[in-house]
Amino acid sequence: MGFLIDPCLIRALFSFYMLSIIFATSSLAAAKTRHFKWEVEYMHWSPDGPESVVMGINGQFPGPTIRARAGDTVHVELTNKLHTEGVVIHWHGIRQKGTPWADGTASISQCATNPGETFVYRFKVDRAGTYFYHGHYGMQRSAGLYGSLIVDVAEGEKEPFHYDGEFNILLSDWWHKSSHEQEVDLSSNPMRWIGEPQTLLINGRGQFNCSLAARFSSSSTANECRLRGNEQYAPQILRVQPNKTYRLRIASSTALASLNLAIGKHKLVVVEADGNYLRPFSVDNIDIYSGESYSVLFTTNQDPSNNYWISTNVRGREPKTPPGLTILNYSPTSASKLPNSPPPVSPRWDDYGSSKAFSNKILALTGTPKPPTTSDRRIVLLNTQNFMDGHTKWAINNVSLVLPATPYLGSIRFGLSNAFDKKRPPDNFKHDYDVMKPAPNQNTTSGNGVYVLKFNTTVDVILQNANALKANVSEIHPWHLHGHDFWILGYGEGKFTESDVSKFNLKNPPYRNTAVIFPYGWTALRFVADNPGVWAFHCHIEPHLHMGMGVVFAEGVRRVKRIPNEALACGLTGKLLMNNVHK
Numbered sequence: 080m081g082f083l084i085d086p087c088l089i090r091a092l093f094s095f096y097m098l099s100i101i102f103a104t105s106s107l108a109a110a111k112t113r114h115f116k117w118e119v120e121y122m123h124w125s126p127d128g129p130e131s132v133v134m135g136i137n138g139q140f141p142g143p144t145i146r147a148r149a150g151d152t153v154h155v156e157l158t159n160k161l162h163t164e165g166v167v168i169h170w171h172g173i174r175q176k177g178t179p180w181a182d183g184t185a186s187i188s189q190c191a192t193n194p195g196e197t198f199v200y201r202f203k204v205d206r207a208g209t210y211f212y213h214g215h216y217g218m219q220r221s222a223g224l225y226g227s228l229i230v231d232v233a234e235g236e237k238e239p240f241h242y243d244g245e246f247n248i249l250l251s252d253w254w255h256k257s258s259h260e261q262e263v264d265l266s267s268n269p270m271r272w273i274g275e276p277q278t279l280l281i282n283g284r285g286q287f288n289c290s291l292a293a294r295f296s297s298s299s300t301a302n303e304c305r306l307r308g309n310e311q312y313a314p315q316i317l318r319v320q321p322n323k324t325y326r327l328r329i330a331s332s333t334a335l336a337s338l339n340l341a342i343g344k345h346k347l348v349v350v351e352a353d354g355n356y357l358r359p360f361s362v363d364n365i366d367i368y369s370g371e372s373y374s375v376l377f378t379t380n381q382d383p384s385n386n387y388w389i390s391t392n393v394r395g396r397e398p399k400t401p402p403g404l405t406i407l408n409y410s411p412t413s414a415s416k417l418p419n420s421p422p423p424v425s426p427r428w429d430d431y432g433s434s435k436a437f438s439n440k441i442l443a444l445t446g447t448p449k450p451p452t453t454s455d456r457r458i459v460l461l462n463t464q465n466f467m468d469g470h471t472k473w474a475i476n477n478v479s480l481v482l483p484a485t486p487y488l489g490s491i492r493f494g495l496s497n498a499f500d501k502k503r504p505p506d507n508f509k510h511d512y513d514v515m516k517p518a519p520n521q522n523t524t525s526g527n528g529v530y531v532l533k534f535n536t537t538v539d540v541i542l543q544n545a546n547a548l549k550a551n552v553s554e555i556h557p558w559h560l561h562g563h564d565f566w567i568l569g570y571g572e573g574k575f576t577e578s579d580v581s582k583f584n585l586k587n588p589p590y591r592n593t594a595v596i597f598p599y600g601w602t603a604l605r606f607v608a609d610n611p612g613v614w615a616f617h618c619h620i621e622p623h624l625h626m627g628m629g630v631v632f633a634e635g636v637r638r639v640k641r642i643p644n645e646a647l648a649c650g651l652t653g654k655l656l657m658n659n660v661h662k
């Protein structure tokens with residue numbers, strides 16, 4: 080006797096089964112793998128007029144824009160065509176969950192890829208947002224190795240704000256001295272400081288020998304630019320229709336400059352920072368530090384028979400660089416019609432009050448992950464400028480970072496304890512250190528010890544600024560964390576004290592990957608050490624990182640799955656591979 084099964088139940092089970100197949104395949108169909116084949120090479124280019132040598136990708140500067148959807152996998156086969164130096168690319172803002180070897184940091188997550196060789200970066204972009212990528216070996220970012228990475232919301236999902244069109248601009252700064260010469264200058268005894276950039280670039284385009292706004296300039300030396308529009312240094316014009324709302328994505332890959340950006344006569348509504356939505360707020364101009372990204376909305380509600388300036392200026396350092404300019408061109412007005420008034424002015428370079436007011440307006444949109452209410456460990460990092468055998472350095476708790484020959488991810492994973500300093504760097508600095516004055520002893524030492532974070536614990540980092548070498552000088556430093564976002568719990572003046580903890584914003588702190596410290600101030604960050612890997616945390620000013628301004632965090636490294644051999648094929652892990660093969 081067979082079973083008696085209700086035919087209705089069979090039909091119901093079958094349709095449930097079919098439905099689940101359809102759902103499974105449709106979600107599979109939605110997430111894509113985006114393939115790219117890139118070749119990095121030096122090439123002649125004119126980012127700001129005079130011919131320079133830049134680092135390009137597939138013959139382009141800046142490199143190609145990657146566009147993907149949340150949930151997609153990005154697969155970049157990167158071939159090094161540089162002939163005489165290694166290369167890596169860091170995907171700034173992508174947390175690399177489960178793929179720490181794809182973070183693209185030489186000496187930390189992988190061995191630099193040698194000339195002629197190819198490294199495959201394969202990682203998931205799990206969250207919509209405005210990101211970018213850049214070199215993370217030596218000073219290759221200063222050489223122009225960067226581009227945009229835009230992640231749209233997953234298919235069928237919506238952004239929490241409306242817009243009719245969008246633009247993307249990547250900001251950078253440019254010197255007429257090669258990155259190699261800059262590197263030698265910074266490493267020399269005495270150090271030769273690189274100075275301020277010659278030009279500010281918008282999507283790799285700026286003007287050095289002329290100005291788009293010469294007719295508004297009080298200095299008679301500025302020549303009006305005579306451009307056909309097809310020059311490599313001609314500005315990229317943003318063409319808009321009247322009475323629409325646009326999303327402007329902005330990221331800063333500058334080597335040094337902190338910037339301010341404004342669009343003449345247009346309000347900016349800030350809605351996203353570093354891939355996280357913000358409680359929208361309206362401003363006339365935004366500050367953007369190296370390593371940060373924003374989305375702002377603007378409405379084209381001005382007289383459509385005019386065009387308007389998009390202008391960017393240096394903040395926080397005495398500006399010696401003319402503004403970076405491009406034009407917002409209202410249709411059907413001709414793009415060659417210059418705006419009828421001067422470019423918008425930014426706050427004075429040393430008006431830190433306006434910068435702090437801007438930073439304090441940045442709050443998370445409801446629905447953003449909230450910080451744990453307490454932390455398991457507090458690491459206080461004192462930022463100082465020092466000397467080491469006559470060389471100028473930056474140090475953190477009196478350790479100036481010099482990266483090891485063997486990348487940490489492999490050396491820690493395989494327990495090669497001789498690959499870097501065994502001594503753990505300090506969690507604090509001497510309590511009587513006066514952050515308002517030059518240090519009584521300005522000497523420092525170098526090191527490459529690691530902050531080992533217990534897996535899944537909550538860590539607070541207090542970034543403490545201080546006086547630099549010269550009296551009455553303290554500089555802005557934008558700090559960028561790899562592998563995580565952190566909550567910015569607050570900013571304060573002078574030395575951080577225990578009583579500041581009660582002022583932390585635990586309600587709606589912004590969730591970001593880059594945070595600035597203001598002169599003589601502190602910034603409090605919190606993050607959860609839940610991403611197995613080894614992660615750089617450093618000042619995003621390229622020469623400052625070169626001068627030692629960074630630390631290294633490691634967490635849950637034993638949980639890291641198979642690291643690709645190409646990431647390990649140097650230093651002590653390279654020897655390990657060779658020994659295994661020869662056994």
Ligand SMILES: O=C1O[C@H]([C@@H](O)CO)C(O)=C1O
Nearest residue numbers: 272464471547548554623626
């Ligand atoms: O690291 C730096 O060095 C110079 C200056 O402090 C010494 O020349 C400067 O402005 C920096 O940011």
